[in-house]
Amino acid sequence: MERLSVLVLMVILAVHRSVGASDVQQPRLNPTPGNHANAGGRVATAAASGPKAEQQWRTYLHTKEGLTKEGLIDSASSMSGATVSRLRLSKDLLPEYGASFDRLAVEATPETPTRLHIKVYPTEGKRWEVPESIVPRPRPNPNLSRNKLTYDFTTEHKQHDGLGAGAFAIKVNRKSNGAPLFDTTGSRFVFKDQYIELTTKLPKSADVMGLGQMIMPGSSVILRRDGSPITLWNRDLPGALAEPYTNLHSSHPFYLQANRDGFSHGVLFLNSNGMDVILGEESLTYKVIGGLVDLYIFAGPSPEDVMQQYQQVIGTPAMPPFWALGNHQARWGYSNYSVVEQVVRNFSRAGVPLEAVWSDIDYMNNRFQTLTLDTKRFPVPKMRALVDKMNAAGQQWVPVHDAGISKMRGYKAYDDGSAANIWMNDYKGQPYVGQVWPGEAVWPDYVSNANTSAWLTEQVASLYKQVPFGGLWMDMSEPANFCTGVSCQADPANKQAVATLTAATPKDFNIAALIRKRTTCQLKCERASPTDKLASPPYAIHNFDITTKTRRHDIEKNIVSVTAKHADGTVRYNTHNLHGTAMAQQHYNAYVAATNKRPFNIIRSTFPGSGRYAGHWTGDNRASWKSLAESVAQTLTPSMWGISMVGPNICGYSDTALASAEQQGFQGSFSTKSKGDAVLDDKGYEQLCNRWTSAGAFYPFSRNHVTLLARPHEPYRWPAVAAAARKAYGLRYQLLSYLYSSLFLAHSQGGTLARPLLFVDPSDAAARSADGQWMMGEALMVSPVLRPDTTTVKKHFPKGNWYSAWDYTKTEVTKPKAHQLDIPLGDVAVHYRGGAIIPTQRYANVTRRVRFSPVTLLVALPLEVSGSQKPEAKTLQGAAPYAGQEACAAVHSANAGRLVSCGLLYSDRDAVEVGSNNTVQVWYAAITSADGKQGGVSSSIKANAGDAAGKLRIEAIHILGLPTTAPAAAVKAPAANAKAPAAQKKAPAAAAKGAAANATAPAPGAKPAPAAAGQEAAAAPALVAATATVNGQAVKAAYDGKVGVLKITGLKKVVVGGPFTVRWKI
Incomplete structure (x- = not known):
């Protein structure tokens, strides 16, 4: 031409x-998958x-x-x-x-x-x-x-x-x-x-977030603009040991750009092929x-607007079951059912809430056959009895499910899959064979094989009938492969390799030696030709190799070959980054089909749209202060990908100190500490886990997990860590309905649960560097300690009123600034945002007992009256909580010059699909006079149907931020104190018995909690005369003038979803 x-x-x-x-649907162009790969050989040097x-x-x-x-x-x-x-x-x-x-x-x-x-x-x-x-x-x-x-x-x-x-x-x-x-x-x-x-x-002054998954060179959610390639190519790599900018398990070609003027926008490059994204000072390539x-x-124009608009394209986050918000425990090394039983017992004895135990590959039958139970170590009768007992107590069991399927005749999943012809094929047209934990393995075609769905549903149903499980933990989903090659097979002449591949799991589960051998490729593999257009594309993306610590490595390395094909002929060169999302989609559907229940699944490898089907844990981090500091950005970035239920492994997956040669030999390259890590002795290990437990209690997905042979770190291992867990999770469990309501908004409208502080006020420049803090929904700010041997820290506060969750102390912020907080070991600073109404409930050690317990509404008064800003300024300088919601926007509009607070209480019974026919959705609005002397609270019912209707009752309302009779709190007022600040400060948030507030175990089933939740102060407040009515009937009202809190009680007959009009006056 x-x-x-x-x-x-x-x-x-x-x-x-x-x-x-x-009104004519636009046809999609070129819909048929196909690969055009007719370019020449590889070129080592990229263009500038x-x-x-x-x-x-x-x-x-x-x-x-x-x-x-x-x-x-x-x-x-x-x-x-x-x-x-x-x-x-x-x-x-x-x-x-x-x-x-x-x-x-x-x-x-x-x-x-x-x-x-x-x-x-x-x-x-x-x-x-x-x-x-x-x-x-x-x-x-x-x-x-x-x-x-x-x-x-x-x-x-x-x-x-x-x-x-x-x-x-x-x-x-x-x-x-x-x-x-x-x-x-x-x-x-x-x-x-x-x-x-x-x-x-890109403007030099703009901040960019979202691209990944990669090892960030620091702990900020803001991406560095240094010209280093961000490579999107899913890999099974231990993130804590890799170099900065190493590509990890997920690929998300989406970024959020936040400009200094408060405007934000987002860009999605919807492409599943491998890519480099280069962020320079003034450009993105x-x-x-x-x-x-x-x-x-x-x-946009606000960051949360961008999140909602993005999710209109990729899908909104899955709505998890209520129990998913509880405390989770996992470990590689719970080697038999009695060990799992003992873990459950130990949590109970320590008074630490436990919602679910997650089993790693330990539970699997001979040669790690996924979705099967080992007949000796996890016999079905014993395991069924244990899980039935856990379920009766409101707890769950969740097994891991690996992507690779054992290639072993007689294993039903393999035999059934072979009969249905569901495996991905190599270039010869035979099932592609690789190697993972079981030895020889094959992989289902989740992308285009019509038979895969029925096969998977049968495998899920088979295990569920034996032992019911609450969800699936999908691992190795990149998909990982311990071999590299376009075609692999066992070599009968290599007897040692065959012995390693076929070795049964040791009866005593002393598997370190077996795992050490099986993570080294034992197959005979044909490598791709150097001129192969798929295995060696002309442009080499910066794929990382952990062995050589080099970039621009072979894209074939330790994955199912890019030359392998799907049922429709598509090559994996195009679909590699989609595997985890297709797997998550199929497993969500299979669980629903097999159980008719709403699942809670998590997966390691993700792509845009994964959040519709699963949560995400961020991979193999490390028990180090560096990993703890990085965990905040590792939580917030996937949230911006559209995944609500996300969280790193609490206390770290890999250990910084290995006590034996056996551990060092097993962990190989994992035994060397990563850059920035210090080897922690037992005392340092405990301190790290104490701080991490306090912080991790406020990850959306909160799970403690550790690898085989590493030092254990369940919170009950140390009295002080158990106390920290009781306190932090005590507050989390009181806030379950608030968190669940926030998840519902993200699911139904799009948006985030965990979000950076800059989302509160996009024009607040200092909020962009608040790396160690985050918001949970519209109204909860979390500020943990992330450094060793530290109790006094400076934390950023955006403009507004902020109330300590522990004692209701108000911090009034007229200009955004850093405030000094005293946070002793065992504590975490948590604040409620003014302008919100937060539903809280009584503490219990399982979510089921919290779910329909009486509700206390916390009305947090805002700093400014409604209508004090122009509409555009409200967006650029941070809108009031829930101001974008129709029910709340109407209240703000009608009450200029008054103090307006707003919030949602959502409830359901975990139906697979949720809507107005089976949920309770009640918006609450509080209007208070500008002088804070009188006001009212009312409700707007959006839905009140299904099994959850009529289950919740309101027992109290606490109005926070009213005029005080004492001097305002100093800037240095602590946000939390391990010695029960609520009781010591005579605040209204103290626990009735002081147990959780003093970081000691509440009695099983007891009502006390570490924060408000309808409990009375331990010491008499400075009461001022107050009156209140609910639906026209007089009720108790006690106003504490020292802290500016009005507590309205005696509302136990008020049903959520029923008539609700409160009037009060002081």
Whole structure:
């Protein structure tokens, strides 16, 4: 084809909040998966990031149908809602990466007022794109019109270098202020079969979050802009031991950009092929080894708005069962059922709440056959009796389920899968064989094999009938492989290797020697040819190798080969990063089909959309202060990926000190400490676990987990750690309904549970560097200690009123600043945010006993009266809690000049699907006079149906932040104190018996708790006369003028979802 000279056209898609409407569904282009890999050999050196424009495209056809003179689609005349431009190659750049496509189509579709969809693809042939069967995509809003758009896009032809043509570029601007959201002008655009390069400008002052999963060079959720490649290629690597920027288990090509003016937006590059993303000081460059350009741009303007808009595309987070919010315990090394039984008993004796025990591969039958029980160590009758007893007490058992299936005849899962022909095949058309814990293994085709679903449902149902389990723990889901090769098999001539592969699990479960051998490849593997276009693409992404500590390593390393195929012929070169998400989707559906219950599944390997089906633990961290500090960002970043239930291993998975040669030999490279780690003696190990337990109690998914042979660290191992656990989890369990309500909002509308502090006020510059703090929902701020031998720390407080969860002490913040807090060992600072209503309940040691216990509503008064800011300022400087919710927005609008607080109480009975027909959804609003002397609380019922209706009752209301008769609290007022500050300070939040507040075990089933939850103060407060009525009837009201708290009690007949009108006066 004729190569044209460097005459190129500029297509600028400047984003207002603009455009097109159509009631005709737009067809998806090139829907059939296929791989085009016809480029040449590998090139070791990557092109520089953010290059100047040396353009290779010009527009030869611009589709104007449906466009107005301004370049915006007119909804009345547009049939597709898209602007389409055609590009023709003018100069082929980077020929070392193969030939460029001659013609491309650029399709821009405004889909909602805040979402623009841009696709670039070859006009001929089929290109791989993420299947809608795995990540379903929404369709454009058929009623969209130009004036509703928050972004602008137009198409223009601008002169370039005086050559009579313009450069091809994509540009998207915010309509309100003209700020760019995505801008490729002045940079290189390359589109080849196995190499796509696209660069957008970034302001120097902007903060970028979200891309990953990788080892971050520090503990901040903010990504560094140093030009280092962030590689998206899922790997089974122990994160704590890898180098900065090492690619780990998940791939998320999404970023959130938070500008200093308070505006935020997001960009998703929906592509499952391997890629490098290079963040420079003024640019972000994608370098992708396949697929097409599929961009979604989300205009925000707040960070939480971006999260909701993003999840409208990838799906909202799964709603977990209520019990998932409890305290979880796991270990590799619970070697038989009696050990599990003893763990449960020890938690009970220590008074530490326990919701579920998670079993690692220990439970599996001969040769680690997943979803089977070892007949000697976990015999079905004994295990069934144990789990039945746990279930009766409100506790759960959860088994691990590995991705690789043992290739052993007589193993039902393997035999059934072979009969159904569900395995992924190698390039020869035979089941691809690799090696993991069982030895020889095969992998189900979760992406395109129609038979896999029925097979998986049968395997899940088979184990569930023997021993019921609450969910599945999906491991090795990248998928991991201890071998590397395009085709592998056992070598009968190598008797030692065959013996290792076929060795049975030792009866005493002393497996260290076996594991040490089995993690080394024992198969005879055929390696890919150096000229293989899939195994050795021309551009080498920066894949990390932990053995050599080098980047740009073979993408075939320790995975199921990229040359392996799915049932529809698609190669794993395209689907590798999708495996975990497809696996999560299939397992969610299989559990529901087998049990008719809502599952709680977690998985290690994720991609956009994984959160719809599973939670996520962040992989193999380390028992070190460095890992504890990094755990905050490791929790918040997946939350921005759309995964609500996320958490690192509490107290660390791997150990920094190994006491024996056996441990060192077993752990191999794991036995050396990572950079920044100090070897902890037993005393240091205990202190670390104490602090980590206090912090981890407020991860969304809160689980203690440790590897085989490492020092154990269940919280009951040390009295002081057990006390810290009782205190922190005591508060968490009181807040279960608040957390569950927050999860429901994320599930039903999109959004986050755990979020960075900058989400509170996007214009608060200091909040961006508050690495060791986070929000849980709209109203809970968590500030743990993350350094050794430290009790006094400075923590950032955004503007507003903040109330200690331990004693209701108010910290009034008129300007964002750091406050000094005293947080002794065993404590964690937790604050309620002014302007919210938080439901709390009585403490119990299992979530089932908390779920429908009486409710105390905490009404936290805000700093400022409603209507004190302009609407746009409310967004840029932080909106009031729940101000974006319809029920609360109406209250704010109608009560300018008053103090407004708002909150949600949500309840259900764990139905698989939730809606208005089987849930309780009640919004509460409190309106208080500006002087704080009188006010009221009322409810707005959105749903009140199903088995949960009528189960909850309100027993008390606490109004926080009323005028005091004592001087205001000093800035240095501690947020928490291990010696029961609630009782010592005569605050209304003390536990009735002081047990949990003093960090000692509450009696089993006792009501006391470490914070408020309807309990009275241990010492007499400075009471002031107060009156209150509920539904017109007088009730008890006690006002403590010293701390400014009004406690309204005696409401036990008030049913949540029934009539509710409270009036009070002091």
